[in-house]
Amino acid sequence: MIKQIFMQKAMALIKQHYSDYENIKLEKIYYGLEGAYLTISKLLIILVLAYFLNILEETLLLLFFFNIIRLPAFGMHASKSWICLVISSLWFLGVPLLLSYIELSNSSQIIICLLCTIIFYLYAPADTEKRPLINIIKRRNLKIISVSITIVLSILAINIDNIYISNMIIAAIIIESIMIMPITYKLFNQEYNNYRKYVLKPISIN
16 A cells, blocks of 8 residues: 555656656656665565564674675565565574574584585576576676675685674575575576576577
């Protein structure tokens, strides 16, 4: 209900000030605003819950490091907003709560970071049906950036003295590595390597 009211008022203002916009452009603006609204509203819900669970600082750290890796590595998106909210809540609330009772040894950190780096090398960037990464050069560059960021953050997590920051960095790396794996796409019945649909296949001449 709140979303509908917001969208109606926002689109009315846009149409009023930009009456020359075509329907296609207005549709793009609508979907962009809807996406922004859903993202911000889910973020606010998670942060409010984190505040009452007394893990706001940890959740903010986890979100920060996760988005640093997410930006070049991409990864799966939930098909529905409520599913995204549930999964995001489990990640960004459940993981900080769990890690508050766990202290990873240095050897465990190294093993986890090495395994995740391999996963990023194999599977990043992982595109979606709505955002297929067709450009081969862009995919290669994003892979290099993803792996490089993972290595830098891993070194930071292993060597930093602050246990909270270290745990949140490693948690962010683990979460994003899960989100780019083919098995995760399969579990949620989503297509993987969507760019392949747009790659021209050679025509065989008999």
